[in-house]
Amino acid sequence: MQRLLSVVIISIFIFGFTGSGDKKEDTIRRLKANLEFLASDETEGRYTGAHGERIAGRFIASEFLKYGIKPFGDGGTYFQDVKLVTKILDTTSTLTLFNSGVEVSSVLKISKDFSVWGGFLPGKVDTEKKEEMVYVGFGITADEFGYDDYAGIDVKGKVVIFHFGEPFSEDENYFGGKAGTQYSNMISKFFLAASKNVAGIIYILPERAMANVERINTQSFAEALCFPDTSKIESGFDLPPIVYMYPSGVKEIFDSEKNKYEKIIGDLNSTNVPERFTLNTKISYTLSRSVTELSGKNVIGVIEGNDPKLKNEYVILSAHYDHLGITNGQVFNGADDNASGAVAVMEIMRQLVNEKKNARSVIAILYTGEEKGLLGSIYFVNTFPKPDDFVANINIDMCGRESIDTLFCVGADLSSPEFNELIKSLNKETVNFTLDYSKSNYEFVNRSDLAPYYETNIPLVDFGDAMEVDYHRPTDDVDKINFEKVYKTLTLVKSVVVEFAS
Known part of the structure; x- marks a missing residue:
């Protein structure tokens, strides 16, 4: 090139x-x-x-x-059919936490403690299964910087929890210093986690994001357009439920852990590498959406x-x-x-x-x-x-x-x-x-x-x-x-x- x-x-x-x-x-x-x-x-x-x-x-x-201009779409036409579905989240959706994996310790409510990202939630996630949760810092693997939040941790079939952003540094040769790098991109983090066959993703929002909580909640309940649940178009694998967790929900999750919310947030604002660990608390989902099928059309021509x-x-x-x-x-x-x-x-x-x-x-x-x-x-x-x-x-x-x-x-x-x-x-x-x-x-x-x-x-x-x-x-x-x-x-x-x- x-x-x-x-x-x-x-x-x-x-x-x-x-x-x-x-x-x-x-x-x-x-x-x-x-x-x-x-x-x-x-x-x-x-x-x-x-x-x-x-x-x-x-x-x-x-x-x-x-x-x-010659057509370059499906079947000799100018159109590429993009199969989609619309999904609308149910306002009764909840997340249930189990202390020491057994007793119900808290029920997190949508809009108050969390919201759901985009349209990638399956049509219904309602299970009595208590999922293990693993905290993985920033949820990043960056070989060029010798950094891997998933090193030595088995996350298959578990719910991973990670933060916005990337490791803090003033050295421009390490994660770009103050300028930052593409590793902070949340969608890339979601795809990386999904490639490890996790059961769910919890993305911890920064406290400053709560200034826009009304907009975030509105987007959660808005009609979401996305690929069908069976689609592997976007990442080569199905995406699990992805939740934006608000500070109130994060505090509930880490309440019975040795690493409290305050320590985890403190590590983010320092040069400390976040300590990754499996939580004692487990989680179950009761999330649902109504689903309607439709399709968009890319228009494609070629010379x-x-x-x-x-x-x-x-x-x-x-x-x-x-x-x-x-x-x-x-x-x-x-x-x-x-x-x-x-x-x-x-x-x-x-x-x-x-x-x-x-x-x-x-x-x-x-x-x-x-x-x-x-x-x-x-x-x-x-x-x-x-x-x-x-x-x-x-x-x-x-x-x-x-x-x-x-x-x-x-x-x-x-x-x-x-x-x-x-x-x-x-x-x-x-x-x-x-x-x-x-x-x-x-x-x-x-x-x-x-x-x-x-x-x-x-x-x-x-x-x-x-x-x-x-x-x-x-x-x-x-x-x-x-x-x-x-x-x-x-x-x-x-x-x-x-x-x-x-």
């Missing part, structure tokens, strides 16, 4: 970047027309799996067909490479096209988030298919389910037959608001320094944005559609405007879109795709 990047960078300085012959005003007129439809009330906020999203998906597919040796390598150009639907009669049109990114991808593909210069194949994918937990991108990456054939992922998420001269660049510097230099060179050659890297961190990457690609070790980048004022509000409408900025963004993104594809 480094050799490929070196060749690409050299080619920029020798040959420059060759742009499209399209008139700018025609391109902007087309962008505006496409975005006005995608972000209209007719698409009903493009909620994942809903009627409005299907209308939007069919529109994108019809444009791909009109442009001459096949014209080099016989390189055509089976893929540059991935992506954006999500779903949004938040309708709430209390108000349509959340999501003009910037992310109809702007979707129309930019559509236009780039239209230009590329006309130019026919790509040696490698270019896959354009418009994701479903980003707003519900990156569901479309996770499904695509984890069901692709040969992800080793991916060359790069260039993603666009919101590109029509904020300063016309600034664009946020996330992930390029983290995934590949050479790729980052390539982007800077292409930016200077084309539109000369001020590239803002202030949001380029592992936390942001893990909340974006870049996340599923990170484990493939390919260059990746997310371009966006970081709009806040109308973010996830019904006021994110077309009349606020700066189409000049959308045009500038697609110009830069196209240049990156062209260099990789050719």
